[in-house]
Amino acid sequence: MPEVRRCSSHGFHEGDRCPVCGNVGEPVIDAERRRRLSKYLSGALRHFPDDAGIDLDERGWTARPGLVDAARRxxxxxxxxxxAAVVATDPKGRFEVDDDRVRAAYGHSVPVELEPSDAPIPDVLYHGTAPDSVEAILSEGIRPMSRQLVHLSGSVAEAVEVGARHAADPEVLRVDAAGMVAKGHRITKRGNGVFTADRVPPEYVERRD
Incomplete structure (x- = not known):
């Protein structure tokens, strides 16, 4: 992650110059601190709000001042x-903002109810996993495991990146998203390039050609 600066006219941006006007922005947070703070905020909003000392409502929202206090602790x-810089510039859209509230867009292990999205769903999605998990997935489908929802990727490259967290040589499986939607399974787009579902039954998962 590069550093984040703030343009007086156009707000937060990555790198030295504002991509809109070309002016050099005021430094806000360097690359290493941005990485550390992003990881902490994601964890607090997804997995350990109580430990962080923040309250989430049923939709996962928390007041930004309280989140800032937790981050400062x-x-x-x-x-x-x-x-604000970390939340606004996250490249994967991990955060959502509503007035003075913030929440994680996806990835929760604590119970929250995220609203459905009307964003279009591609006909095909992808799931990156460790090679030794493939046979079980083809037999049993994709389950959320430690998270509330299954996460699917919009491209092979994104699925490889996800799968690399679990294995050095991840395998990418193809998911028939159009078939799932046609049969009433809900798939929702969250963030940038992440799609969620309660589960993916095995009949919609296959190896890529």
Whole structure:
């Protein structure tokens, strides 16, 4: 992750210059602190809100001032601008903002009810996994495991990136998203390039040609 700066006219941006006007932005958070703060905020909003000292409502929202306070307890340099910069510029769209509230867009292990999205769903999605999990998936389908929902990717490259968290040589499986939707299974787009479902039955999963 590159550093984040703030343009006085166009807000937060990555790199030295604002992509809109070309002016050099004011530094807000460097690359290493951005990585650390992003990881902490994601964890607090998805997995350990109680430990972080924040309250999530049933939709996963929390007040931004409370989230900033939690971040500052973790890192004394994490001020409101740093939190806002991390949330606004996340490349995968991990965060959502509504006025003065923030939530994780996906990936929860704590119980929340995210609203359905009307974003279009591709006919084909992908799932990256470890090679030794493939046979079980083809037999039993894809289950959410430690998360609330199954995560699917919109491209092979994104699925490889996800699968690489589990194996050095991940295998990417093809998911018949159009078939799932036609049979009433709900798939929702979350963030940038992430799609979620309660589960994927085995008849919709296959190896790629």
């Amino acid at each position: 973790q890192y004394d340099w994490a001020d409101d601008a740093a939190v």
